[in-house]
Amino acid sequence: MKKLLTALLLVIAFCPLSYSAISMTPYLQALSSNSVFVCVECSTADTVTVNYGTTTGFGLSSKSLFIVPTSGGSTFIHKINLINLTANTVYYYQAVQGPSTSTTTSFRSGVLQGTGFRFCVMGDCRSNPTTHGQIGAAMLGMNPLFSIYTGDYCIDDSYSSWKSQYFVPDELNFISKVPFFGTSGNHENWGPNNQAFFFSPPSTSGTPDYYSFDMGDVHFVSINNSVSYTVGGAQYNWVMNDLSATTKRWKIVYFHEPAYSSGGHGSNTTMQSWYSNIFIPKGVDMVFCGHNHFYQHCISGNLRQFVIGGGGASLYVPTSSSFVVKSAQSYCYGVFDVTSAAIHMTIYSNTNSVVDTLTWSKPLGIHGTENSGITSFGLYQNYPNPFNPSTRIKFDVPPGNSSNVNVAVYDISGKTVATLVNEKLNGGTYEVSFDGSRFSSGTYFCKLTADNFSDVKKITLIK
Numbered sequence: 001m002k003k004l005l006t007a008l009l010l011v012i013a014f015c016p017l018s019y020s021a022i023s024m025t026p027y028l029q030a031l032s033s034n035s036v037f038v039c040v041e042c043s044t045a046d047t048v049t050v051n052y053g054t055t056t057g058f059g060l061s062s063k064s065l066f067i068v069p070t071s072g073g074s075t076f077i078h079k080i081n082l083i084n085l086t087a088n089t090v091y092y093y094q095a096v097q098g099p100s101t102s103t104t105t106s107f108r109s110g111v112l113q114g115t116g117f118r119f120c121v122m123g124d125c126r127s128n129p130t131t132h133g134q135i136g137a138a139m140l141g142m143n144p145l146f147s148i149y150t151g152d153y154c155i156d157d158s159y160s161s162w163k164s165q166y167f168v169p170d171e172l173n174f175i176s177k178v179p180f181f182g183t184s185g186n187h188e189n190w191g192p193n194n195q196a197f198f199f200s201p202p203s204t205s206g207t208p209d210y211y212s213f214d215m216g217d218v219h220f221v222s223i224n225n226s227v228s229y230t231v232g233g234a235q236y237n238w239v240m241n242d243l244s245a246t247t248k249r250w251k252i253v254y255f256h257e258p259a260y261s262s263g264g265h266g267s268n269t270t271m272q273s274w275y276s277n278i279f280i281p282k283g284v285d286m287v288f289c290g291h292n293h294f295y296q297h298c299i300s301g302n303l304r305q306f307v308i309g310g311g312g313a314s315l316y317v318p319t320s321s322s323f324v325v326k327s328a329q330s331y332c333y334g335v336f337d338v339t340s341a342a343i344h345m346t347i348y349s350n351t352n353s354v355v356d357t358l359t360w361s362k363p364l365g366i367h368g369t370e371n372s373g374i375t376s377f378g379l380y381q382n383y384p385n386p387f388n389p390s391t392r393i394k395f396d397v398p399p400g401n402s403s404n405v406n407v408a409v410y411d412i413s414g415k416t417v418a419t420l421v422n423e424k425l426n427g428g429t430y431e432v433s434f435d436g437s438r439f440s441s442g443t444y445f446c447k448l449t450a451d452n453f454s455d456v457k458k459i460t461l462i463k
């Protein structure tokens with residue numbers, strides 16, 4: 001009996017039921033200017049440590065914050081929050097579980113307001129790992145800060161589908177360096193594996209089902225077509241309030257099923273109500289969708305919507321309609337370069353030929369930004385200066401302002417050549433553009449007048 005017990009103990013000691021091991025390349029989620037989440041799939045729920053820092057010597061570390069089991073995979077997704085990041089900075093990271101260590105990889109932290117950035121958009125990569133891999137590699141070559149995926153990652157929510165259709169080597173290589181934000185498609189649905197693999201950034205929605213986040217001068221809203229999105233429902237009301245509250249320069253919304261599209265599954269009429277009731281009144285600048293496997297630019301009520309559903313699933317045939325501006329039956333992804341003044345879009349095929357380009361500008365008019373440190377009126381030197389043909393002029397308005405704010409440009413004789421602002425403004429930092437293309441080279445003066453305050457800056461137009 002004693003021999004038998006000893007033998008059993010030896011078996012238990014040398015044949016543990018499960019080993020701690022990282023079973024997939026770690027990848028990145030929920031990027032912000034000071035934080036990111038690393039998702040690490042492991043064979044056990046034993047704590048994962050991620051070492052990180054601005055050099056490969058690391059210096060910082062975080063441990064598993066959330067551990068979510070996959071369904072049918074006998075694995076666990078560890079979600080580790082890397083905090084206290086400096087904005088727009090390259091960090092290196094490495095995950096460790098027991099004796100298992102990932103390769104060291106790097107990413108760039110998110111940017112603050114006023115800093116431009118690049119992001120990619122892709123959707124419907126299911127059922128075609130080869131083309132999906134091509135697009136993953138192509139997006140990595142574009143060096144974006146992050147990407148947005150509009151759903152239908154794989155044919156269904158089974159563990160094997162996620163592994164064989166979504167987590168293909170080129171996608172994993174990409175998302176280990178470039179975080180992605182997602183929304184659910186009708187194929188994988190908002191199922192247990194979808195929820196295990198993703199980490200939605202915490203937001204005022206209070207649910208991972210749908211969320212918003214800020215990056216630079218953009219407010220992004222992710223809407224989920226796999227949970228209730230009825231007009232007047234919880235998700236609808238939250239998006240209405242969320243878009244009302246943001247003060248960001250640009251507002252971008254994404255979800256799976258396009259409100260306007262011609263060909264494939266066509267249009268989603270419920271989302272058309274969201275358009276007219278929320279997106280247009282709240283000043284949304286552009287909308288990204290998938291679901292239809294092609295590229296299509298549609299416009300309704302001056303709001304542009306892009307179907308970028310060519311991530312790999314077999315292509316549908318786009319058709320024409322009054323709201324269609326341009327279509328292409330092409331595998332595709334989008335690259336968007338954002339500054340406070342403009343967004344430039346290029347749609348590429350999976351072999352990197354250009355499918356479409358477009359630029360939005362907000363060079364005129366004013367936009368306010370949050371700035372809690374303001375105590376008085378202020379006028380900044382224009383940038384660039386000298387300039388040709390346009391320049392940007394920033395100024396501060398103190399909290400509680402009740403007076404009219406006037407910003408105007410004068411020529412050397414004192415004649416007003418342009419009034420840029422003439423209205424009562426709430427407290428904040430504002431920026432206006434002055435377009436000098438109609439004027440001749442020379443010295444001009446920009447003057448801010450408000451209450452008992454006035455200040456003048458000399459500005460120089462050189463053609």
Ligand SMILES: [Fe+2]
Binds near residue numbers: 186292
């Ligand atoms: Fe779909």
Ligand SMILES: [Fe+2]
Binds near residue numbers: 292
């Ligand atoms: Fe699809």
